[in-house]
Amino acid sequence: MLGAPALAMLPRVADSLSFLYLETVRIIQDDTGICAQVDRAGRIDRVYLPVAALTCILMGPGTSITQPAMATLARHNTTVLWTGAGGVRMYSASQSSALTTTWLEKQARAWADDATRLAVAQRMFSLRFGDTVEPAVNLAQLRGLEGARMKTLYRSLADRNGIRGFKRNYDPHNWDTQSPVNQALSAANTALYGICHAAILGLGCTPALGFVHSGKQHAFVYDIADLYKARHTIPLAFTLHRSPNPEREARRRLREEFRAFRLLPQIINDLQWLFEPNNPSPPETVNPELVHLWDPDIGEVAAGVNHADHEPDW
Secondary structure (H helix, E strand, O other): OOOOOOOOOHHHHHHOOOEEEEOOOEEEEOOOOEEEEEEEOOEEEEEEOOHHHOOEEEEOOOOEEOHHHHHHHHHOOOEEEEEOHHHOOEEEEOOOOOOOOHHHHHHHHHHHOHHHHHHHHHHHHHHHHOOOOOOOOOHHHHHHHHHHHHHHHHHHHHHHOOOOOOOOOOOHHHHHHOOHHHHHHHHHHHHHHHHHHHHHHHHOOOOOOOOOOOOOOOHHHHHHHOOOHHHHHHHHHHOOOOOOOHHHHHHHHHHHHHHHHOHHHHHHHHHHHHHOOOOOOOOOOOOOOOOEEEEOOOEEEEOOOOOOOOOOOO
């Protein structure tokens, strides 16, 4: 059995290998470690997974996992995502309990106030544009600028790759009829959603409280993923317009980009900067077993002790 690792904080999330997509396999825990096994006409083939170095595992159709394997993944703070075919669509995700609420509280405070929520949204657009956004520019103007930028990007990439009449389309019900670029872009974006989701959970934040997107449990995932699409997934998808298997190739190439550009550390740094632009350093390591109590006057209060002023008479 794999031993429980030390508390998995931000450096482990940032230093890991990104994501692994699996289909039609059973994930089990044996005496050696975590492995994916498949039954080939009565012969069991096994591949052992480097769970200590994985940020997230995307579980596609035909997959199953045992409770001991899931417990080991949780101890390593590896996020498990349940997805549709090819990693397109994300249905559910796991989250480790070995996390503090430091960054979650920062996120909630920033989200709950309209002024700070707008400031975070403006910082998101500044990351997209690669330039400072003035406080006087409202979200409607920013959405318009971003829309124009994306149209220009699509047009230039289509011209560069000799593609005529390209139109962005995502229709999961008619997947095979879509162009290779649209298939590659959908697959790459979902993989990007997965790694952003894992980074958000690894930081201890919630994917539900978005600052630009709203109304969905993955709103903040879409916020963060949008910061990197123009640089990574969109240009990649257009280069695969002649690929016989654009979905698989998009995931493989994107994995290489994650490693080459060290995208995970960048996502972690960007997340912290959004909430603490003047001091984005990670919080001190604390023991997650030592839960504290909240008090509106004095702040944190020790838990696990009796706060009665005197012993009862019984």
